[in-house]
Amino acid sequence: MTPWADVLLMVLLLAGLAMLGSSRLEGLVRWMSLQGFLVAALPLALHGTTAASAEEWGLALVTAAIKGALFPVLIRQALRKTHAQRELEPYVGPNASVLIGMVAMGAFFWIGARLPLPPAARDALAAPAGLFTLWTGLFLICARRKAITQVIGFVTLENGVYVLGAALVREAPGLIELGILLDIFAGVFIMAIVLFHINREFGDSDASRLDQLKDIPA
Amino acid sequence: MNPGWLNVAAGLLLAPLLFGVIARVKALFAGRRGMPLLQPYFDLAKLLRKGAVYSTTTTAVFRLGPAVGAACAALTLAFLPLAGAPAPFGFSGDAVLVLYVLALGRFATIVSALDTGSAFEGMGASREAAFSALAEPALLVGLAALARAAGGNSLAALLGEPTAALWTTRPEIPALLALAFFGVLLAENARIPVDDPNTHLELTMIHEVMVLDHSGPDFGLIEYGAALKLWATGLFVVGLLPIRAGSVPLQLAAGIGAQFLLAAAIGAVESTLARLRLNRIPQLFVGAGALAALSFLMTLWRSP
Numbered sequence: 001m002t003p004w005a006d007v008l009l010m011v012l013l014l015a016g017l018a019m020l021g022s023s024r025l026e027g028l029v030r031w032m033s034l035q036g037f038l039v040a041a042l043p044l045a046l047h048g049t050t051a052a053s054a055e056e057w058g059l060a061l062v063t064a065a066i067k068g069a070l071f072p073v074l075i076r077q078a079l080r081k082t083h084a085q086r087e088l089e090p091y092v093g094p095n096a097s098v099l100i101g102m103v104a105m106g107a108f109f110w111i112g113a114r115l116p117l118p119p120a121a122r123d124a125l126a127a128p129a130g131l132f133t134l135w136t137g138l139f140l141i142c143a144r145r146k147a148i149t150q151v152i153g154f155v156t157l158e159n160g161v162y163v164l165g166a167a168l169v170r171e172a173p174g175l176i177e178l179g180i181l182l183d184i185f186a187g188v189f190i191m192a193i194v195l196f197h198i199n200r201e202f203g204d205s206d207a208s209r210l211d212q213l214k215d216i217p218a
Numbered sequence: 219m220n221p222g223w224l225n226v227a228a229g230l231l232l233a234p235l236l237f238g239v240i241a242r243v244k245a246l247f248a249g250r251r252g253m254p255l256l257q258p259y260f261d262l263a264k265l266l267r268k269g270a271v272y273s274t275t276t277t278a279v280f281r282l283g284p285a286v287g288a289a290c291a292a293l294t295l296a297f298l299p300l301a302g303a304p305a306p307f308g309f310s311g312d313a314v315l316v317l318y319v320l321a322l323g324r325f326a327t328i329v330s331a332l333d334t335g336s337a338f339e340g341m342g343a344s345r346e347a348a349f350s351a352l353a354e355p356a357l358l359v360g361l362a363a364l365a366r367a368a369g370g371n372s373l374a375a376l377l378g379e380p381t382a383a384l385w386t387t388r389p390e391i392p393a394l395l396a397l398a399f400f401g402v403l404l405a406e407n408a409r410i411p412v413d414d415p416n417t418h419l420e421l422t423m424i425h426e427v428m429v430l431d432h433s434g435p436d437f438g439l440i441e442y443g444a445a446l447k448l449w450a451t452g453l454f455v456v457g458l459l460p461i462r463a464g465s466v467p468l469q470l471a472a473g474i475g476a477q478f479l480l481a482a483a484i485g486a487v488e489s490t491l492a493r494l495r496l497n498r499i500p501q502l503f504v505g506a507g508a509l510a511a512l513s514f515l516m517t518l519w520r521s522p
Contacts, residue, residue, distance in 0.1 A: 010390055010512070017508045021501060098504045102511050109515045125519065 036067025126167030134160025243485025265438030283330025290323030301473030377457025
């Protein structure tokens with residue numbers, strides 16, 4: 001573990017809190033992009049850059065390009081097309097979300113200290129940071145109305161899974177990692193398109209109304 | 219003589235100059251020349267020469283407010299080390315005393331504002347009370363984290379040598395706390411983005427609206443008290459930074475220099491940020507509280 005791992009993970013924790021507290025979608029996308037770059041750099045920081053193989057470097061670069069740059073571009077495009085700017089009436093407001101997030105963060109620090117992890121990961125904040133980021137994604141999906149926030153939540157959730165994966169496995173086969181990345185990329189791509197169509201069809205993308213969709217009005 | 223008194227004297231003498239520096243930095247950002255650096259002193263001298271006017275609806279509480287406020291702020295200086303230069307007094311747990319002496323000063327201002335019976339002042343008092351209640355947890359949790367990390371619970375340890383040593387072993391804790399305390403400082407001293415000290419619209423004021431009815435020497439005391447409070451809360455931030463010079467006089471000079479750099483930073487923040495909408499201000503406190511809470515969790519995660 002290098003000292004940079006701690007810095008990265010702490011900024012990741014703070015980014016998660018900032019996401020819970022931001023009501024503007026533009027800000028949310030910016031934090032998501034920052035998280036993408038952080039998790040991309042994490043495997044290198046955890047295991048040291050000197051010992052890193054070309055494969056690890058390549059994977060980090062591809063991850064940064066997709067999670068840090070491409071996803072935000074896709075989501076910004078969807079934002080522009082759906083004219084969504086801010087989360088108007090979330091189920092849980094920003095301040096309450098941050099407070100709940102702080103409690104959750106405390107819980108994950110407690111759990112993280114008790115998980116049987118390999119020594120390199122146990123030293124770093126990887127377990128609490130990964131769990132918290134994962135939880136942040138889930139919370140955003142549950143507590144916000146806009147469909148676009150739920151896409152952001154999905155990406156955040158995946159970032160959390162990636163952190164846990166990077167901490168647990170010294171070197172996952174690059175092919176598997178690339179496959180996962182491709183899957184998520186396809187997912188976000190499709191969600192962005194679906195969002196656009198939902199918005200064009202119904203005039204807004206409020207997910208709380210999607211349960212009322214019917215084929216043909218009776 | 220205890221060298222700590224130098225530290226108090228520096229605070230009592232130089233505190234109004236902080237306002238001069240802030241105003242100068244803001245003028246610089248706006249492309250103006252700005253007022254003389256010593257203008258706050260001229261203002262104080264002018265106010266102290268004037269007579270005071272008291273409304274017939276007010277009582278002794280109203281007259282007591284400014285004096286208690288300024289005295290409380292001055293008292294905290296006797297306990298706060300200036301960037302490692304020790305304070306004249308100190309005992310285990312004095313951090314809590316200092317926080318609540320500051321709160322007592324605020325209480326005096328709030329009560330004297332309520333005493334006027336003015337609707338505007340009541341509004342300002344209620345806002346001040348609400349926001350300071352939100353700022354307190356951030357400060358207390360932050361000090362708790364410091365107490366765990368630095369080992370010791372007197373301000374001499376929390377804002378002194380042990381904390382400066384943390385920068386080499388656990389730099390994240392003082393770094394996070396410096397950010398959190400800076401946010402609290404902006405709020406406690408009614409600076410932008412929480413409150414605009416130069417606004418002229420009573421509806422948007424917080425601190426200034428509470429002191430509308432004070433005049434002459436009373437208003438002078440309030441201004442002086444505000445300067446002392448800025449100095450005192452600045453010491454919380456400066457005390458976290460690793461400022462170390464060899465001897466006591468050098469240390470004192472370095473600490474004073476850091477205080478004025480901090481004032482310049484406040485000026486820069488004020489020139490580049492807009493005031494937050496009133497209902498979004500709690501987010502600033504929540505943010506500061508989150509930083510403090512994270513640093514506390516970090517001390518639990520890996521015991522120093």
